[in-house]
Amino acid sequence: METGKEYYQLLKETVEAAFSAEEAAVIEKAFFFSYDAHDGQLRKSGEPYIIHPIAVAKILIGFGMDCPSVVAALLHDVVEDTPVTSEEIRRMFGADVQLLVDGVTKLGKVPLQNKEEQQAENLRKLLLAMSEDIRVIIIKLADRLHNMRTLKFVREQKRRDIAKETIEIYAPIAHRLGIRPVKEELEDLAISYLDPIAYKEIEDALADQEPLRKEFLDNIKDKIAIRIKTVVSEAVVQGRIKSVHGIYRKMYMQGKSFEEIYDIYAVRIIVDTVSDCYNCLGVIHDMYKPIQGRFKDYISTPKPNMYQSLHTTLIGKEGIPFEVQIRTEEMHKTAEYGIAAHWKYKLGYKDKEADKKLEKGIGWVKHLLEAQSETGDATDLLNTIKHDFVSDEVYVFTPKGDVISLPIGATVIDFAYAIHSAVGNKMTGAKVDKRIVPLTYAVKTGEIIEVLTSSQPGKGPSRDWLKIVTTNEARTKIRSWFKKERRDENIVEGKAEYERELRRNNMNMTQEQENTLLGIIIDKQKFTTFDDFFAALGYGGVILSKIMPMIKDEYNKIVKASQDAPVKYKQAKTVSSEGVVVEGISNCLIKLSRCCNPIPGDDIIGFITRGHGVSVHKKDCSNVPDDIYNCPESHRWIKVYWNSTVKAEFSASMLLTCLAGKMTMNDIFTALNAIHVTVQTINTRGTKDGRLLINLTIAANSVEHLKSVMTRLAKLSGVLSVDRSGADI
Ligand code: MN
Numbered sequence: 001m002e003t004g005k006e007y008y009q010l011l012k013e014t015v016e017a018a019f020s021a022e023e024a025a026v027i028e029k030a031f032f033f034s035y036d037a038h039d040g041q042l043r044k045s046g047e048p049y050i051i052h053p054i055a056v057a058k059i060l061i062g063f064g065m066d067c068p069s070v071v072a073a074l075l076h077d078v079v080e081d082t083p084v085t086s087e088e089i090r091r092m093f094g095a096d097v098q099l100l101v102d103g104v105t106k107l108g109k110v111p112l113q114n115k116e117e118q119q120a121e122n123l124r125k126l127l128l129a130m131s132e133d134i135r136v137i138i139i140k141l142a143d144r145l146h147n148m149r150t151l152k153f154v155r156e157q158k159r160r161d162i163a164k165e166t167i168e169i170y171a172p173i174a175h176r177l178g179i180r181p182v183k184e185e186l187e188d189l190a191i192s193y194l195d196p197i198a199y200k201e202i203e204d205a206l207a208d209q210e211p212l213r214k215e216f217l218d219n220i221k222d223k224i225a226i227r228i229k230t231v232v233s234e235a236v237v238q239g240r241i242k243s244v245h246g247i248y249r250k251m252y253m254q255g256k257s258f259e260e261i262y263d264i265y266a267v268r269i270i271v272d273t274v275s276d277c278y279n280c281l282g283v284i285h286d287m288y289k290p291i292q293g294r295f296k297d298y299i300s301t302p303k304p305n306m307y308q309s310l311h312t313t314l315i316g317k318e319g320i321p322f323e324v325q326i327r328t329e330e331m332h333k334t335a336e337y338g339i340a341a342h343w344k345y346k347l348g349y350k351d352k353e354a355d356k357k358l359e360k361g362i363g364w365v366k367h368l369l370e371a372q373s374e375t376g377d378a379t380d381l382l383n384t385i386k387h388d389f390v391s392d393e394v395y396v397f398t399p400k401g402d403v404i405s406l407p408i409g410a411t412v413i414d415f416a417y418a419i420h421s422a423v424g425n426k427m428t429g430a431k432v433d434k435r436i437v438p439l440t441y442a443v444k445t446g447e448i449i450e451v452l453t454s455s456q457p458g459k460g461p462s463r464d465w466l467k468i469v470t471t472n473e474a475r476t477k478i479r480s481w482f483k484k485e486r487r488d489e490n491i492v493e494g495k496a497e498y499e500r501e502l503r504r505n506n507m508n509m510t511q512e513q514e515n516t517l518l519g520i521i522i523d524k525q526k527f528t529t530f531d532d533f534f535a536a537l538g539y540g541g542v543i544l545s546k547i548m549p550m551i552k553d554e555y556n557k558i559v560k561a562s563q564d565a566p567v568k569y570k571q572a573k574t575v576s577s578e579g580v581v582v583e584g585i586s587n588c589l590i591k592l593s594r595c596c597n598p599i600p601g602d603d604i605i606g607f608i609t610r611g612h613g614v615s616v617h618k619k620d621c622s623n624v625p626d627d628i629y630n631c632p633e634s635h636r637w638i639k640v641y642w643n644s645t646v647k648a649e650f651s652a653s654m655l656l657t658c659l660a661g662k663m664t665m666n667d668i669f670t671a672l673n674a675i676h677v678t679v680q681t682i683n684t685r686g687t688k689d690g691r692l693l694i695n696l697t698i699a700a701n702s703v704e705h706l707k708s709v710m711t712r713l714a715k716l717s718g719v720l721s722v723d724r725s726g727a728d729i
Pocket of ligand 1: 076
């Protein structure tokens, strides 16, 4: 028989236990097809590639997924990474499997796209496929899970990129779909790669107390089990410890100490009926003292990802708080498998209830895609997931009693847009629990919110709302309104902004030069007319600060070309890959010094080292003598400067010192997101004296840009200082 038999052994037993002989035969066929297609390819771990599809298939069998899903899992990388075509998949395994495989296959590279645009387009394709067939995303999550488990073999930068994408996009999606174990494992793995030191600290703190903790939990578990039995006969009582990432979030993002985290310990009680849940709650509250304000009834108000349970936090005898979660068996399945559980029911019984739940569970995907199709910009999707999904949620009600979930901090305007863009666009005010509130009012869980609207034609949102709203969804919808309804106004606004920016940068041109420059800009930005470009600036579809480096660059070219160059002589000079120009020396080695990390726009100076070329320092670096003309090695200090065509984006690090508890990583993300700054890395560390140190690396496009970002961060309450030179400690 075929080669690869020994690898099929890894899967055979699991497959045979879960599927009929007929289905197992199809899976076997898919295995050997995949084995042949990937033959000769290796994983970064050095193992044969087939190990990966096998692992993904196993994860899916563990979820109880069906035969086509497992077949697609085995074939999921075949179209992307081997010569096999999607058409062949259809011929051999049918249209169902083809659809699943196509759904997880990335788009081919489109030239002229940056990384973020590519990521956004791929995500949009994935969500589209998922709205057609939910199995696509479950396969993708299993794929990502195995890749994360084996990420240590991948080189450092790529590892960080993948871990970051996982925590920003895939873990939130798993959360929205309610697949808790996958969400938690993805987050824990991501943290272990992104912030290994903090991860280790938490792991050690947990390991330290391992025996104590086990004793504590077992003790409570046993006591509860005995008492519960007297009321409910069929109850399962389990103990569980919070995930590392869960602790990390509370410690480093919310600034709590290990001791302040109430739900490190949790006891879970699984019973038969909903009324048993409430009966158990009564028993528990009788046994232990509940902590005020920490009871949550997710049975009567399920979370948007369909999660249901009663939560309460209690104080044990030793003064140690612990959480109790009470739920039925069905709720438990939803908590563990989320959407996958309902999808399974649907297959089994074709029941209406499961259909409705499934519809609700993926409703947000359609919602997202709709909002995005209005602007046509896929990066909006990416931002919505990155920003709106990770925040903690508040639950509020419409006057009819429908629950709307919003990220913490969302305003009544965000609420209006979450209902429908037509409601938001016609909004004139809002009532919270029957009281009129200002539009800046941030909604809180449990409030009933009524949006007041105007029927006047021509009524629309105000531009100021863009500064008030906190959800990306609302922002996108408001922009989209301005894009459609206020073209003339946008053109005027955009043009004014453009001219202001040119003046600010002292860019003076003749009318002819100005037109040439605009012509180049609209070409590069793919607009057909000047007005289209100005309109896009006006509604925020193009962010001027992002393209300013390109504009300056083109401006320099135009102005230079017009200046007469009387005598052209070639002077010896060297330009480094970072864009530093050293005049008077040709072919020398140029290095940016580590002590001060100069970046484009900094005032710089060069030092001719012995045998290692020229090292470049910031003029105010402590290693540069105050008076370079009168110092021991003054002849070695030379003038250097930045080339005008220096690359548009660079990494800049800074150190934020914050008051622990007053500032969280989310606040930083929100602030940076609002000004469209990309975070490359972020590391946090608590200090003994109650400070939170945040090491932040961002993508900046000029020193002015970097300075404005730093000023912005420094203004946040809770931030004590923002420092560039201390960024490497
Ligand atoms: Mn894969």
